[in-house]
Amino acid sequence: MTGANFDNDLKYSEVQAERLDRYFEANGWNVNKVSLSTDKRGIDRTMTKGDQSITVEYKSDRSPSTNAFVELFSVGDMWSQKGWVWTCQAEWFVYHKNATDTVYLSRTEDIREAVHRWANSNRFNIRSTWNDAGYFTFGLCIPLPVYGCHAKTKTKLEG
Numbered sequence: 001m002t003g004a005n006f007d008n009d010l011k012y013s014e015v016q017a018e019r020l021d022r023y024f025e026a027n028g029w030n031v032n033k034v035s036l037s038t039d040k041r042g043i044d045r046t047m048t049k050g051d052q053s054i055t056v057e058y059k060s061d062r063s064p065s066t067n068a069f070v071e072l073f074s075v076g077d078m079w080s081q082k083g084w085v086w087t088c089q090a091e092w093f094v095y096h097k098n099a100t101d102t103v104y105l106s107r108t109e110d111i112r113e114a115v116h117r118w119a120n121s122n123r124f125n126i127r128s129t130w131n132d133a134g135y136f137t138f139g140l141c142i143p144l145p146v147y148g149c150h151a152k153t154k155t156k157l158e159g
């Protein structure tokens with residue numbers, strides 16, 4: 001079975017996070033990376049713009065599908081844990097879909113509320129993917145137009 005490659009995914013995520021940082025900086029935000037302990041709480045960046053200060057989590061999806069993958073939980077041989085949609089402590093969530101180079105900026109709480117509706121609607125499939133770090137990740141596959149309805153902003157990522 002093929003699936004995610006942790007080292008490759010980490011490198012990809014770091015490159016995309018740098019692109020997202022540049023995007024927000026070009027739009028007037030002062031972007032700050034966080035400590036490892038803060039990152040483990042589901043906060044990738046703190047950002048300030050004037051008097052406004054926010055916390056942000058980044059997810060960059062390089063699959064060619066036309067869906068957003070909303071991670072619900074992961075399962076290993078002797079453990080399981082909640083997915084990012086439940087563990088993220090950032091106020092804002094940035095979902096970057098590489099296939100279209102589109103950035104969706106949403107309030108994390110709005111995505112959580114939508115997940116309850118999506119899961120209960122029976123309209124969207126729960127899928128799994130194997131990660132070569134030794135676990136399965138399960139999530140909802142949400143068509144991008146549906147996911148985008150819950151974003152405060154949607155824009156193309158240039159550069």
